[in-house]
Every structure is written in structure tokens, then in C-alpha cells.
Amino acid sequence: MATNGNDNCNANDSVWQFRGNGATSDAAAVTLRKLVFGMFKNCNFNNGKTILPSTTHSFKTCPEAEEAVAAAVRSGMANSYAPSPGIFNARRAVADYLNGELPTKLRPEDVYITGGCNQAIEIVLDSLAGNPAGNILLPNPGYPHYDARAIYSGVEVRKYDLLPERDFEIDLDALEAAADKNTVALVLINPNNPCGNVYTYDHLKKVAEMAKKLGIVVISDEVYDKVVYGDRPFVPMGTFASIAPVITLGSISKGWVVPGWRIGWMAMNDSNRILKNTGVVESIEDCLDLTPQPSFLLQEALPEILEKTPKEYFAKKNKAMKRNVELSFERLRDIPCLFCPKKPESCSYLWLRLDTSVLANIENDLDFCTKLVTEESLVLVPGVALGAKNWVRISIGTEESELAETFDRLKSFYSRHAISKETIKSHVDTVNQIVVAVV
Numbered sequence: 001m002a003t004n005g006n007d008n009c010n011a012n013d014s015v016w017q018f019r020g021n022g023a024t025s026d027a028a029a030v031t032l033r034k035l036v037f038g039m040f041k042n043c044n045f046n047n048g049k050t051i052l053p054s055t056t057h058s059f060k061t062c063p064e065a066e067e068a069v070a071a072a073v074r075s076g077m078a079n080s081y082a083p084s085p086g087i088f089n090a091r092r093a094v095a096d097y098l099n100g101e102l103p104t105k106l107r108p109e110d111v112y113i114t115g116g117c118n119q120a121i122e123i124v125l126d127s128l129a130g131n132p133a134g135n136i137l138l139p140n141p142g143y144p145h146y147d148a149r150a151i152y153s154g155v156e157v158r159k160y161d162l163l164p165e166r167d168f169e170i171d172l173d174a175l176e177a178a179a180d181k182n183t184v185a186l187v188l189i190n191p192n193n194p195c196g197n198v199y200t201y202d203h204l205k206k207v208a209e210m211a212k213k214l215g216i217v218v219i220s221d222e223v224y225d226k227v228v229y230g231d232r233p234f235v236p237m238g239t240f241a242s243i244a245p246v247i248t249l250g251s252i253s254k255g256w257v258v259p260g261w262r263i264g265w266m267a268m269n270d271s272n273r274i275l276k277n278t279g280v281v282e283s284i285e286d287c288l289d290l291t292p293q294p295s296f297l298l299q300e301a302l303p304e305i306l307e308k309t310p311k312e313y314f315a316k317k318n319k320a321m322k323r324n325v326e327l328s329f330e331r332l333r334d335i336p337c338l339f340c341p342k343k344p345e346s347c348s349y350l351w352l353r354l355d356t357s358v359l360a361n362i363e364n365d366l367d368f369c370t371k372l373v374t375e376e377s378l379v380l381v382p383g384v385a386l387g388a389k390n391w392v393r394i395s396i397g398t399e400e401s402e403l404a405e406t407f408d409r410l411k412s413f414y415s416r417h418a419i420s421k422e423t424i425k426s427h428v429d430t431v432n433q434i435v436v437a438v439v
């Protein structure tokens with residue numbers, strides 16, 4: 001049905017020979033943006049409250065990063081097109097940034113600059129597509145842009161589980177069982193969005209060994225590498241590149257809180273030249289020729305952003321995150337329908353199990369989130385959007401005042417929807433009776 005207001009434009013008897021591409025809708029349907037928009041488009045927001053999370057109270061970027069961009073503008077050096085793989089200085093700066101403790105150092109030419117981590121995801125998936133029956137292993141829960149872009153590139157998606165009872169480690173047996181001779185890659189998100197864990201050295205080594213056994217490349221999404229505040233250190237997957245090839249993806253979006261700047265990268269940790277010899281590197285370079293180069297301005301600013309940001313900037317932000325986690329855990333005690341199996345040590349979310357049995361008239365996570373936004377103007381991501389039913393993800397990367405408001409609203413929502421104590425008691429009594437009768 002035409003929605004453009006032109007009655008003469010009925011698709012069936014139209015004189016126009018063109019149509020929208022249906023393939024985009026299958027892929028876009030699983031994106032976070034489409035899911036969240038779809039969920040809230042019929043909501044009535046007339047409850048007088050401002051929508052949370054807000055963008056005004058999130059953490060701020062550092063002055064050094066702002067200055068770097070301003071200097072790039074004024075230099076007049078960044079007004080032309082950049083080369084497809086990125087400008088040399090930006091590639092060198094990212095290589096230096098990632099090299100740290102890596103046993104085999106990246107060279108500038110192992111790094112490509114992209115329009116944020118998302119464009120890196122798109123390019124990697126496109127460069128691995130084309131095997132007619134190729135499939136890719138994605139984590140569950142996960143980050144839906146991988147699903148969407150795999151669908152769009154014609155790569156079959158297979159899921160492996162992250163185990164809540166084991167610090168959200170990868171279920172390696174399930175991963176192996178999901179793979180076959182057409183599997184091309186596995187995606188690992190470390191530090192993990194949404195679960196908030198950081199993987200240990202030993203676990204990552206096992207992942208690399210599994211990738212080698214399966215003959216597949218590891219795509220390691222490390223976009224949250226600067227948002228780590230637990231005791232466990234972050235270990236880059238490139239550490240294990242001598243075992244299996246690793247493509248590392250990252251950006252400044254999360255660490256510097258500037259997702260709108262759209263600047264990121266991918267790095268080929270390929271000490272055994274496997275990505276080179278299989279033609280993946282060449283295909284990545286072709287893909288980069290096919291797509292607009294990321295802003296020269298941000299590329300020009302990137303070395304200074306990576307090199308001049310003081311450690312204290314991250315330390316302060318991570319300390320605030322740690323405090324937010326503690327505050328959130330205190331406040332969660334008042335909200336028995338939500339349970340957090342693991343205190344996050346990274347990223348800026350709580351990943352919570354939703355217990356609908358203590359709520360009246362809440363069917364599932366989607367229903368919970370829809371009613372919550374309608375009544376409280378508070379936006380949580382329903383677990384189904386990330387692959388897990390009856391979980392929810394809540395953002396806690398915000399100033400303390402907004403965090404307090406977030407939990408006030410959750411609490412008032414819970415109080416309104418909780419089944420009464422009598423109902424809980426009678427439920428417990430009934431279950432006890434059943435148990436007594438059965439045992």
C-alpha cells in the first residue's frame with residue numbers, strides 16, 4: 001500500500017517500474033535500531049517524564065580529543081579525500097595503540113581505518129561472504145549488527161551460547177557442534193556487550209585453539225577495550241595470532257564516548273600470513289575501495305586522540321562506572337523481578353534476568369520494556385533484541401543523578417506491577433503442596 005499520499009501510486013497497477021529492495025528489510029529487521037523503534041512506535045509518552053537514558057547526562061569526552069579535532073579542522077590538511085585504507089599516520093597510530101604487549105607487532109599496513117566499528121563489521125563480513133554456503137558463528141547474547149550484516153551479505157548465522165553460570169564464558173562444545181566445513185569465522189566480543197565480562201587469557205587461548213581446529217578466522221570485537229573497571233585485565237585476542245588468524249575491530253566510540261564521530265579500525269593479526277594467502281586481505285582492500293572513506297578530519301585527529309588522552313581520563317570514568325555498578329546492585333535489591341548473575345567488570349550495562357512470575361500481566365521481556373517506556377519513559381533493551389528471551393539490558397553509563405532516577409522509575413514500575421504478597425504466598429503454598437504430594 002502506498003504511504004506517500006499519492007492515491008495513484010498503488011504498487012500493483014503502478015506505471016512505475018521500480019520497487020524497494022526487499023532484501024534490506026530482512027536484514028534491517030534484526031537491527032537494534034529497527035527493533036527498538038518498532039517496539040516504541042505505538043507508545044504513548046504522555047506521562048510527563050523525560051526519556052531516559054538521556055544523552056545530556058552521559059559521560060563526556062576529554063578536552064584533548066576535542067582539541068585534536070579542532071586542530072585538524074584548522075590545519076587545512078584534511079579537506080581532500082583520504083586513501084581507501086586510511087591515512088598513514090592514522091594507521092600507524094592505531095598500530096601503536098594496539099601493539100602494547102602483543103608478541104607479534106602490527107605494522108601500519110596491517111591496519112585499516114573505518115567509519116566506526118560498525119563499518120569494520122560490514123567490511124569484514126562482506127570480505128568473507130561469497131562462499132555460497134558459508135556460515136559464521138555469533139555469540140548469544142550478542143550484538144545484532146553482526147546478524148543483520150551477515151543476513152545482508154548472504155552469510156548463514158549460527159549461534160553459540162555464553163554461559164551465565166561460568167562468567168559468560170563461551171560454550172566451546174556448543175561452538176564446535178555448531179560449526180561444519182562451511183564455517184568461515186567466529187565472532188568474539190571482548191570486553192563483552194551486553195554481559196559485562198572480560199575473558200581470561202586461558203579462555204581466549206582455548207578459543208584460538210578451537211578456531212585452529214575448525215580452520216576458521218577469529219573476529220575479535222574490542223570496541224570496549226578502554227571501558228574495563230574490574231580486577232581482571234583485558235587481554236587482546238591478537239595475543240594468540242600465532243595459533244589462528246585474528247581480525248581485531250575497534251573504535252573510539254565507546255572509550256572516548258563519541259559514537260557520532262564515526263571513526264574506527266580493523267587490524268590483521270596475521271603472523272602466519274593466512275589472511276594474506278587466503279585472499280581475505282585483498283578482499284578487504286577491495287571492499288574499502290567500494291565504500292566511502294571515513295572522514296579525513298577524524299583520521300587527521302586520530303593520532304593525537306590516541307596519543308594525547310591522559311590515562312586519568314579513562315581511570316576517572318572507569319571509577320565512576322564501578323561506583324555505578326555498586327549503586328545499581330544496591331538499588332536492585334528493591335526490584336526482585338530483575339536479577340544480575342554477574343557483576344559487570346566492563347562496558348556500561350547491566351545484563352539482567354527478568355522473572356515474570358513475580359509480575360502481574362507482564363508476558364515477557366518485550367512486554368516489560370514496552371510497558372516500562374509507556375509508563376515511565378525509561379528505555380531498556382529487551383533481551384530478544386540481543387538473542388535472549390526474558391533478559392533485559394539497562395544502560396548505567398550515566399551521571400549518578402540520572403542513575404538514581406532510573407532506579408526510582410524501575411522501582412515504581414515494579415511496585416505497580418508486582419503480584420501481591422498473598423499471591424506469592426499462595427503460589428509458594430501451592431508449589432509446596434505439589435512437592436509434598438509428588439515426593
Ligand SMILES: *Cc1c(COP(=O)(O)O)cnc(C)c1O
Pocket residue numbers: 115116117118119143189193221223250251252253254259263264
Ligand atoms: C557500539 C558497538 C559497536 C559499534 O561501534 P561504532 O564504533 O559506534 O560503530 C560494535 N560492536 C559492539 C559490541 C558495540 O557495542
